[in-house]
Amino acid sequence: MPQQPPLRAGAARNPSMADVAQRAGVSHQTVSRVLNESPLVKDDTRERVVAAIRELGYRRNNAARMLATNRSGRIGMVSAHLALHGPSMIATAVQGAGHEAGYQVSAIGLLEISEESLRDAVDRLLDQAVEAIVVAVAHRDAIHVVRGLSLPIPVVLVQGVTAGEPMAAGIDQHAGALLATEHLLDLGHRSVAHVSGPLDWIEATQRRLGWRHAHDHRDLLPGPEIEGDWSAASGYEAGTRIGHSDDVTAVFVANDTMALGVLKALHECGRRVPEDVSVVGFDNIPEAAYFWPAITTVDQQFSDLGRLAVDLTVRALEGDEAPAATLLRPELVVRASSAPPPE
Amino acid sequence: MPQQPPLRAGAARNPSMADVAQRAGVSHQTVSRVLNESPLVKDDTRERVVAAIRELGYRRNNAARMLATNRSGRIGMVSAHLALHGPSMIATAVQGAGHEAGYQVSAIGLLEISEESLRDAVDRLLDQAVEAIVVAVAHRDAIHVVRGLSLPIPVVLVQGVTAGEPMAAGIDQHAGALLATEHLLDLGHRSVAHVSGPLDWIEATQRRLGWRHAHDHRDLLPGPEIEGDWSAASGYEAGTRIGHSDDVTAVFVANDTMALGVLKALHECGRRVPEDVSVVGFDNIPEAAYFWPAITTVDQQFSDLGRLAVDLTVRALEGDEAPAATLLRPELVVRASSAPPPE
DNA sequence: CCCTCGAATGTGAGCGCTAACACTCGTACT
DNA sequence: AGTACGAGTGTTAGCGCTCACATTCGAGGG
Numbered sequence: 001m002p003q004q005p006p007l008r009a010g011a012a013r014n015p016s017m018a019d020v021a022q023r024a025g026v027s028h029q030t031v032s033r034v035l036n037e038s039p040l041v042k043d044d045t046r047e048r049v050v051a052a053i054r055e056l057g058y059r060r061n062n063a064a065r066m067l068a069t070n071r072s073g074r075i076g077m078v079s080a081h082l083a084l085h086g087p088s089m090i091a092t093a094v095q096g097a098g099h100e101a102g103y104q105v106s107a108i109g110l111l112e113i114s115e116e117s118l119r120d121a122v123d124r125l126l127d128q129a130v131e132a133i134v135v136a137v138a139h140r141d142a143i144h145v146v147r148g149l150s151l152p153i154p155v156v157l158v159q160g161v162t163a164g165e166p167m168a169a170g171i172d173q174h175a176g177a178l179l180a181t182e183h184l185l186d187l188g189h190r191s192v193a194h195v196s197g198p199l200d201w202i203e204a205t206q207r208r209l210g211w212r213h214a215h216d217h218r219d220l221l222p223g224p225e226i227e228g229d230w231s232a233a234s235g236y237e238a239g240t241r242i243g244h245s246d247d248v249t250a251v252f253v254a255n256d257t258m259a260l261g262v263l264k265a266l267h268e269c270g271r272r273v274p275e276d277v278s279v280v281g282f283d284n285i286p287e288a289a290y291f292w293p294a295i296t297t298v299d300q301q302f303s304d305l306g307r308l309a310v311d312l313t314v315r316a317l318e319g320d321e322a323p324a325a326t327l328l329r330p331e332l333v334v335r336a337s338s339a340p341p342p343e
Numbered sequence: 344m345p346q347q348p349p350l351r352a353g354a355a356r357n358p359s360m361a362d363v364a365q366r367a368g369v370s371h372q373t374v375s376r377v378l379n380e381s382p383l384v385k386d387d388t389r390e391r392v393v394a395a396i397r398e399l400g401y402r403r404n405n406a407a408r409m410l411a412t413n414r415s416g417r418i419g420m421v422s423a424h425l426a427l428h429g430p431s432m433i434a435t436a437v438q439g440a441g442h443e444a445g446y447q448v449s450a451i452g453l454l455e456i457s458e459e460s461l462r463d464a465v466d467r468l469l470d471q472a473v474e475a476i477v478v479a480v481a482h483r484d485a486i487h488v489v490r491g492l493s494l495p496i497p498v499v500l501v502q503g504v505t506a507g508e509p510m511a512a513g514i515d516q517h518a519g520a521l522l523a524t525e526h527l528l529d530l531g532h533r534s535v536a537h538v539s540g541p542l543d544w545i546e547a548t549q550r551r552l553g554w555r556h557a558h559d560h561r562d563l564l565p566g567p568e569i570e571g572d573w574s575a576a577s578g579y580e581a582g583t584r585i586g587h588s589d590d591v592t593a594v595f596v597a598n599d600t601m602a603l604g605v606l607k608a609l610h611e612c613g614r615r616v617p618e619d620v621s622v623v624g625f626d627n628i629p630e631a632a633y634f635w636p637a638i639t640t641v642d643q644q645f646s647d648l649g650r651l652a653v654d655l656t657v658r659a660l661e662g663d664e665a666p667a668a669t670l671l672r673p674e675l676v677v678r679a680s681s682a683p684p685p686e
Numbered sequence: 687c688c689c690t691c692g693a694a695t696g697t698g699a700g701c702g703c704t705a706a707c708a709c710t711c712g713t714a715c716t
Numbered sequence: 717a718g719t720a721c722g723a724g725t726g727t728t729a730g731c732g733c734t735c736a737c738a739t740t741c742g743a744g745g746g
Contacts, residue, residue: 016732027696032734040694062472063409064732067701072406082435083629092425092452099451104471107450108442109435128447129405232633261633286426290575290604292635359702370726375704383724407702410731 015056024052035060066129075103075313076125078118079136080110084230085257085285086203086300090136090158093306101310106130113139122149132313134158140200154316158309160202161325167316168325169308173203176298176330177210180252180280183296183332185218188340189250189278193223195238195262197230197254207254207282223248230254232261239265242277249277249341256281256288259295263337267292274339284333293336300330358399367395378403409472418446418656419468421461422479423453427573428600428628429546429643433479433501436649444653449473456482465492475656477501483543497659501652503545504668510659511668512651516546519641519673520553523595523623526639526675528561531683532593532621536566538581538605540573540597550597550625566591573597575604582608585620592620592684599624599631599640606634606680617682627676636679643673 021028026045033041034049041049052058066072075098079091091107098105106128108121118137125133131153135146138159146155154167161170184192194211197204208225215222226241228234235258242248243266253259259281263273271277273293281288284299308326315323364371369388376384377392384392395401409415418441422434434450441448449471451464461480468476474496478489481502489498497510504513527535537554540547551568558565569584571577578601585591586609596602602624606616614620616636624631627642651669658666 013731018732028733029697029735030695033695036734042694045694059469061410061732062470063406063415064701065734066406067404067410067703068732068734070701082431088425088431095450095452096454099467104449104467106447107438109438111439124442124447126402127405232630236633257630260630264633264635264637267635287575287600287603287630290579290607292607292610294607356701361702371703372705372727373725376725379704385724388724404702407731408704410733411702411704413731 014061015058016061017058020049020052020056020058023056024048072129072131073103074128074130075105075310076122076128076130076133077105077107077136078110078121078125078133079107080113080139080142081230082109085255085283086302087136087138087159089300089302090305093303094134094136094158094309095306096303097306097310100307101314103131103310103314110137110142113137113142115141115145118142118145119149122146122151126151126153131317132156134309134313138201138203140202143202154313156309156313156316157325158305160206161327162202162206163325163327165325166323167312169305169312170325170327171300171302171305172327172329173206174210174213175327176282176300177207177252177254178214179210179330179332180282180296180298181211181214183334184250184252184278184280184338185214185220187250187278187338190341191215191220191223192250192252193242193248194225195228195235195242195251195253195258196225197228197258199227204254211252223250228254228258230257232257232264234258235261236265238262240269242266243269243271250280250338251277252280252282254282256283256285256291256295256297259297259337260287260291263291263293263295274337276342278338278341280338288333289335291337296335296338297333298330299333301328304328357404358401359404360401363392363395363399363401366399367391415472415474416446417471417473418448418653419465419471419473419476420448420450420479421453421464421468421476422450423456423482423485424573425452428598428626429645430479430481430502432643432645433648436646437477437479437501437652438649439646440649440653441656443650444657446474446653446657453480453485456480456485458484458488461485461488462492465489465494469494469496474660475499477652477656479652481544481546483545486545497656499652499656499659500668501648503549504670505545505549506668506670508668509666510655512648512655513668513670514643514645514648515670515672516549517553517556518670519625519643520550520595520597521557522553522673522675523625523639523641524554524557526677527593527595527621527623527681528557528563530593530621530681533684534558534563534566535593535595536585536591537568538571538578538585538594538596538601539568540571540601542570547597554595566593571597571601573600575600575607577601578604579608581605583612585609586612586614593623593681594620595623595625597625599626599628599634599638602638602640602680603630603634606636606638610635617680619685621681621684623681631676632678634680639678639681640676641673642676644671647671 017028081087095105136158157168161168196208226238239262281295281297284297360371360374424430438448500511504511539551569581582605624638624640627640
């Protein structure tokens with residue numbers, strides 16, 4: 001009695017290229033050619049193969065393909081603070097752009113920024129054989145760690161980026177802050193206060209710098225400065241302090257969420273916005289127009305950024321020499337929360 | 344002259360198990376055993392292998408492993424509307440819980456809900472050889488499509504779930520709405536208006552039902568009902584209409600973002616919150632406490648949900664027969680926007 | 687009619703891993 | 717002393733694909 005071939009216990013195996021080949025009466029290589037859209041296949045052969053594929057419900061085994069080609073078609077992304085508007089928008093945008101470019105995107109969201117967690121995330125991505133890594137973490141330390149990692153694959157930065165930096169794409173935070181502050185100065189304010197983000201975030205320092213420079217350009221002295229942590233709570237606290245100092249007529253808040261807190265605090269201090277105090281935010285979150293009052297803010301094109309980042313990544317994978325950072329320009333959106341100073 | 348072995352042009356190959364084995368003076372299988380933590384390896388052998396791994400910077404080739412084991416260690420997730428608080432929180436939570444459980448998570452965010460886009464997403468996930476799929480799309484149609492797909496792998500639902508449903512986990516929306524509405528009725532309101540989410544979202548209908556039932560339980564007639572689309576803009580519009588009808592003293596809004604719009608509209612109509620009108624939201628977004636006034640809302644434990652969903656998925660992968668839906672209970676968070684009716 | 691050449695297809699090896707089984711010991715039992 | 721056994725290790729055969737090369741086939745030129 002002939003011995004049964006050793007079958008893997010349980011489930012019936014998925015059809016393989018060989019199965020398709022047999023059914024179509026061709027070799028497995030021809031099936032491979034069809035799948036890879038080689039022009040060297042006669043039309044009627046191709047049709048028979050395609051039919052066989054459909055009939056068997058064949059699906060190419062990507063693991064085998066990866067093994068043979070030594071490519072994964074996958075890029076990794078590490079992000080953090082996904083509860084915040086910007087980071088989450090960027091993550092979504094990169095993911096989408098990656099798919100559009102034909103890559104699978106593996107995302108890892110850091111719960112905590114530390115050298116260890118970052119290394120761990122990168123490690124997990126390397127385990128997945130990603131061909132490149134997009135780092136969307138704006139924290140100062142994170143960027144240093146990443147820069148010092150010297151990975152065997154391209155690494156692209158998309159947050160906390162400065163002009164000219166290699167392998168990086170970003171939105172020009174400095175320009176955005178300049179826009180916001182100049183808008184207030186143009187309205188006639190002699191000085192603008194600032195509620196910044198946490199200053200270990202590169203973007204927070206860049207926005208802060210833009211705010212200062214706007215004053216410098218006009219030989220004006222910047223108003224008081226309070227460091228927040230992006231949260232509405234910190235904005236509220238900052239707003240309370242601002243509400244108590246009568247000489248502040250304008251505030252540039254580094255994001256809309258903090259601005260929400262600032263608005264609330266100003267209301268509670270009995271200061272009207274924009275009659276007594278003008279407030280400008282940053283991010284243009286979808287709710288910004290429904291703050292009380294609707295808030296003037298700075299809009300960033302995140303989806304463009306995602307596309308840009310993926311573009312850069314793909315170029316790097318194709319051997320292009322480290323292209324320098326491209327910075328997108330944000331835009332000011334004027335709403336009801338900014339007006340000329342009282343009197 | 345002996346012929347050179349055919350080397351792949353370009354980059355030096357990554358070290359393989361064979362390289363490690365050679366360096367450690369063992370067979371590749373022993374290396375495999377060490378990597379898989381087999382107890383059948385003597386301690387000093389293991390140490391030599393570990394040392395060799397470190398020295399060579401060896402990293403196991405997952406493609407080869409997948410090919411040999413016919414397992415991917417990857418689960419897929421399809422989500423949608425990631426700009427909204429709930430969906431984005433759930434996506435993050437599932438991702439995190441998946442990692443904790445030792446799985447890689449491939450997420451696809453739908454840009455548009457349609458049978459085609461859903462099929463496409465599932466297709467892409469199957470191409471990645473995911474072992475199971477978590478569907479986090481609360482849209483009615485999406486759920487129908489998914490249910491009708493009959494995939495060869497487990498599918499777990501985490502939104503738009505009803506009690507008792509197999510392979511599903513969720514948060515009890517009906518109970519949350521009941522909580523919110525009863526809170527208002529307890530305060531003495533005779534009837535509560537409702538700004539619902541779009542009614543093709545299961546969760547919107549569930550919240551609406553909870554609101555109705557709360558009235559039914561007390562033989563009261565529910566107040567007027569307006570359908571929104573989760574956005575602050577739609578909330579604003581609804582709020583404007585509510586602000587014009589003097590008999591409404593309480594509103595249950597189906598999410599906090601719309602509630603923000605409602606608040607703004609009520610302010611503009613000159614109706615004070617909570618003195619004239621009480622407002623209760625849903626979601627407890629981080630900004631909720633900084634609305635003007637801070638809003639009473641319903642809190643959902645998304646991270647628990649993520650863990651629950653992954654747990655379910657893993658159980659299904661281990662052959663457990665389709666366990667029924669578990670619903671988590673949301674909690675009411677009382678803040679300043681709800682108070683007894685005027686008089 | 688043979689030869690050439692390019693288009694179309696087939697063949698075989700090998701990617702790096704795991705599973706199954708074969709083997710070699712030393713130890714414990716008869 | 718011989719046998720049995722299990723711990724520790726090695727050997728071999730795939731997993732399903734792509735690559736490089738071999739082969740076949742038909743059309744066109746001498």
